[in-house]
Amino acid sequence: xxxxxxxxxxxxxxxxxxxxxxxxxxxxxxxxxxxxxxxxxxxxxxxxxxxxxxxxxxxxxxxxxxxxxxxxxxxxxxxxxxxxxxxxxxxxxxxxxxxxxxxxxxxxxxxxxxxxxxxxxxxxxxxxxxxxxxxxxxxxxxxxxxxxxxxxxxxxxxxxxxxxxxxxxxxxxxxxxxxxxxxxxxxxxxxxxxxxxxxxxxxxxxxxxxxxxxxxxxxxxxxxxxxxxxxxxxxxxxxxxxxxxxxxxxxxxxxxxxxxxx
Amino acid sequence: xxxxxxxxxxxxxxxxxxxxxxxxxxxxxxxxxxxxxxxxxxxxxxxxxxxxxxxxxxxxxxxxxxxxxxxxxxxxxxxxxxxxxxxxxxxxxxxxxxxxxxxxxxxxxxxxxxxxxxxxxxxxxxxxxxxxxxxxxxxxxxxxxxxxxxxxxxxxxxxxxxxxxxxxxxxxxxxxxxxxxxxxxxxxxxxxxxxxxxxxxxxxxxxxxxxxxxxxxxxxxxxxxxxxxxxxxxxxxxxxxxxxxxxxxxxxxxxxxxxxxx
DNA sequence: TGCCGGAAGTTGTCCGGACATATTGCGGAG
DNA sequence: CTCCGCAATATGTCCGGACAACTTCCGGCA
Numbered sequence: 001x002x003x004x005x006x007x008x009x010x011x012x013x014x015x016x017x018x019x020x021x022x023x024x025x026x027x028x029x030x031x032x033x034x035x036x037x038x039x040x041x042x043x044x045x046x047x048x049x050x051x052x053x054x055x056x057x058x059x060x061x062x063x064x065x066x067x068x069x070x071x072x073x074x075x076x077x078x079x080x081x082x083x084x085x086x087x088x089x090x091x092x093x094x095x096x097x098x099x100x101x102x103x104x105x106x107x108x109x110x111x112x113x114x115x116x117x118x119x120x121x122x123x124x125x126x127x128x129x130x131x132x133x134x135x136x137x138x139x140x141x142x143x144x145x146x147x148x149x150x151x152x153x154x155x156x157x158x159x160x161x162x163x164x165x166x167x168x169x170x171x172x173x174x175x176x177x178x179x180x181x182x183x184x185x186x187x188x189x190x191x192x193x194x195x196x197x198x199x200x201x202x203x204x205x206x207x208x209x210x211x212x213x214x215x216x217x218x219x220x221x222x223x224x225x226x227x228x229x230x231x232x233x234x235x236x237x238x239x240x241x242x243x244x245x246x247x248x249x250x251x252x253x254x255x256x257x258x259x260x261x262x
Numbered sequence: 263x264x265x266x267x268x269x270x271x272x273x274x275x276x277x278x279x280x281x282x283x284x285x286x287x288x289x290x291x292x293x294x295x296x297x298x299x300x301x302x303x304x305x306x307x308x309x310x311x312x313x314x315x316x317x318x319x320x321x322x323x324x325x326x327x328x329x330x331x332x333x334x335x336x337x338x339x340x341x342x343x344x345x346x347x348x349x350x351x352x353x354x355x356x357x358x359x360x361x362x363x364x365x366x367x368x369x370x371x372x373x374x375x376x377x378x379x380x381x382x383x384x385x386x387x388x389x390x391x392x393x394x395x396x397x398x399x400x401x402x403x404x405x406x407x408x409x410x411x412x413x414x415x416x417x418x419x420x421x422x423x424x425x426x427x428x429x430x431x432x433x434x435x436x437x438x439x440x441x442x443x444x445x446x447x448x449x450x451x452x453x454x455x456x457x458x459x460x461x462x463x464x465x466x467x468x469x470x471x472x473x474x475x476x477x478x479x480x481x482x483x484x485x486x487x488x489x490x491x492x493x494x495x496x497x498x499x500x501x502x503x504x505x506x507x508x509x510x511x512x513x514x515x516x517x518x519x520x521x522x523x524x
Numbered sequence: 525t526g527c528c529g530g531a532a533g534t535t536g537t538c539c540g541g542a543c544a545t546a547t548t549g550c551g552g553a554g
Numbered sequence: 555c556t557c558c559g560c561a562a563t564a565t566g567t568c569c570g571g572a573c574a575a576c577t578t579c580c581g582g583c584a
Contacts, residue, residue, distance in 0.1 A: 029567060055534060066569045071535090084461065086498055087535045088576030094500055096400075096464060107523050199346065202358060202520045207469035207489040207512035225487035225512070227469040236348055238356055250469035250487070257519075258464045261369050291537060317564060328539045333565090349565040350546035 031072035034063050038073060042082055042093055053083060053091040080109065081258045107201060114185045117161060121150025121181060126170060137232060137243050145169065146176050151217060161253055163217040167243040187233045187242050198241065202232045205255065218249045225250040293334035296325050300335060304344055304355055315345060315353040343520045369463060376447045379423060383412025383443060388432060399494060399505050406432050413479060423515055425479040429505040449495045449504050460503065464494045467517065480511045487512040
């Protein structure tokens with residue numbers, strides 16, 4: 001009988017064989033763990049803005065991993081905009097004062113944004129998208145979706161930072177009743193409940209004039225400028241899981257992102 | 263005397279030693295070259311939407327490189343949103359009909375966007391940023407910048423897709439006179455002329471109401487919704503090279519991006 | 525004093541190998 | 555014929571090593 005496990009402990013240590021520092025019961029890869037530890041160290045001030053991070057070889061020794069793993073971890077932190085790296089010089093903490101703004105350049109940061117706000121919603125049943133909406137979302141005209149709408153705010157009952165319409169793939173209809181308002185995103189809840197993974201998010205951002213319903217919900221004047229963000233969530237097979245259309249008041253919301261060159 | 267070169271050809275081929283398929287006079291890394299070839303093959307229809315790309319080991323053989331190099335190349339294509347990958351299953355071409363929109367999720371795609379439009383500008387000399395602007399751009403109040411303004415359009419003389427104010431670091435003032443209008447970005451020209459590299463771009467996106475000057479230049483009504491994009495370009499040392507403030511008409515411009523989970 | 529060149533240190537590129545884990549297809553058992 | 559399980563195959567994780575290219579610093583030389 002064969003028992004599947006992450007790592008097999010053998011008596012004879014073969015040089016060059018993968019051997020975790022401590023047995024890895026958690027399923028997350030080592031480089032994610034290293035990245036998490038470094039991120040925490042930056043976050044709690046152990047490494048301050050402008051400080052030099054330990055060199056790759058030092059991190060290898062300290063965490064008991066190879067340079068591959070360390071570089072993969074550092075690559076993640078760089079993609080998050082927390083560090084800056086220069087050949088020959090080293091790795092420097094440079095967050096650009098990121099915490100104050102809403103950084104949204106990958107799915108992880110999308111979650112971070114959602115975690116800082118509350119989402120209240122109600123379910124409206126199944127709708128069929130007309131030609132205009134279908135073209136805008138690049139889905140077949142007349143396709144059917146479970147329709148929800150809601151309001152996102154920083155503190156419960158506080159001023160709204162967004163009003164949203166959400167359309168969920170009807171094959172997931174049975175899970176819609178289990179969705180709960182709060183700080184967790186809908187796509188996260190759907191993924192956990194139905195047992196799949198969000199592999200890609202596409203976003204379209206435009207400036208539009210507030211309609212009557214949006215203006216009222218956001219507390220702005222009619223025809224005031226609002227930022228409209230359309231997000232399309234896809235699973236591993238490219239199937240659309242969820243579409244969300246969010247409208248943010250122009251005077252209260254800024255979408256921030258960054259891009260680092262390799 | 264020591265002559266620096268990328269690779270040294272030795273008589274005795276040591277197994278496992280790096281040895282380029284063909285002598286690499288170009289300075290670009292091998293994985294960039296592989297990525298470029300694959301991107302071209304996708305672009306010219308050699309691999310169509312939904313097709314399966316050759317496996318990693320096939321690409322290793324075909325390009326005469328290691329799996330490390332192939333994976334680095336594929337990682338780039340995935341970041342660009344051209345392919346989708348699944349463990350055990352393979353790599354599939356999935357561009358999501360990207361060419362029709364303006365994808366802007368890294369510096370390379372920023373260049374692609376700029377290449378599809380013309381930028382005409384004029385130089386206004388040196389200005390000092392007031393407190394409001396300084397705070398918005400996160401630079402010291404009262405700092406001095408070379409001020410330019412201009413209009414971006416798809417075809418020369420055609421309708422404007424943006425009006426921009428640009429602020430350039432005064433240490434680069436001597437290069438400003440050499441800037442030329444057209445399809446090449448200003449930061450690209452500055453980097454080439456002054457011999458540095460743009461390492462990071464930060465972007466803030468908001469919806470605002472068009473002011474009188476913007477409305478006239480864009481051909482929209484006053485107080486019409488416009489998308490305001492503030493970009494801060496930094497070099498390797500984190501110094502601000504250029505700040506650009508672009509206003510795009512809401513009815514003619516959509517900012518598209520995507521985000522793929524590893 | 526000032527400049528040049530080399531040594532040391534650091535990240536970038538690249539290799540070959542090994543094993544883990546997910547998917548797919550096929551054949552055998554029922 | 556259907557379903558289970560295994561083999562083949564593909565990508566993901568991880569190792570150790572080697573060399574390239576760039577920075578920084580320091581000492582020697584003019």
